[in-house]
Amino acid sequence: MHASVDGFRIGYTDEGRGPPVVFVHGFPFQREVWRAQVDFLKASRRVVAPDLRGFGESQAAPDAVSMERFADDVHGLLASLRTGPAVLIGHSMGGYVALAFASRYPRMLAGLALVATRAVKDTPEAAAARRATAEKVRAEGPRIVVEAMAPKMLSPGNADAAMLAAVRGFMSPLTREGVIGALLGMAERRDATGTLGRIDVPTLVVTGADDVLIPPAESERMARAIPRARLEILPDAGHLVSYEREAEFNRLLAEWLAPIIGP
Ligand code: MLT
Secondary structure, eight states: OEEEETTEEEEEEEESOSSEEEEEOOTTOOGGGGHHHHHHHTTTSEEEEEOOTTBTTSOOOSSOOOHHHHHHHHHHHHHHHTOOSEEEEEETHHHHHHHHHHHHOGGGEEEEEEESOOSSOOOHHHHHHHHHHHHHHHHHOTHHHHHHHGGGSSOTTOOOHHHHHHHHHHTOSBOHHHHHHHHHHHHTOOOOGGGGGGOOSOEEEEEETTOSSSOHHHHHHHHHHSTTEEEEEETTOOSOHHHHTHHHHHHHHHHHHHHHHOO
């Protein structure tokens, strides 16, 4: 499905009925990365999953896309679907977006799941490295990002070739503009640490114990700072914990959701 949000074409999935559970993908993915969760929940829940601006079926912007801009797009989509308050689930970059959404639209938030993500902004070195990658993508195309990132999405001990192929599939299609816009947006993103204490909804902070992209210590720090947080660190799981440990992740999500939006 497609909607026009702020004059941009946004691709999205909207299945099932009831209060919405909204899945926001990470970088450099698109909404299909949540397929297992959408299929698992849609019989009992309304599930919405947008492609962020510049990814999947969503139109790209020419410049840096801030986390606030992505959050505004998610909010604009929910407004156009007239969903009412949502439980937002954000993975990694999607978590940066979910934290921006929580700050900007607290009344539209019924619950928050922060998956393999962090509140801190980039260090100057990390921001410089992202800008350098953006330049490389401008010159060589977005596949270099797939080559660099796909192997880091699963736990280091996981040699399952089919899983790695699936991870690469979730990173397609990619456009130069989409990848550059998100890289530059992440490089300039604000530190959200100071906003955590104001999050006033049930919050699930979950990550994989073997995440090599964002250390689990970041999740522990966020969970300590968010008043109604529950922390879960799943063993034998890397950065893309929702895919690598799909069954455990889905069970956890369903159990956590039940008291928030009903069984
Ligand atoms: C992601 O999975 O969204 C990225 O690893 C986030 C990042 O690069 O900070």
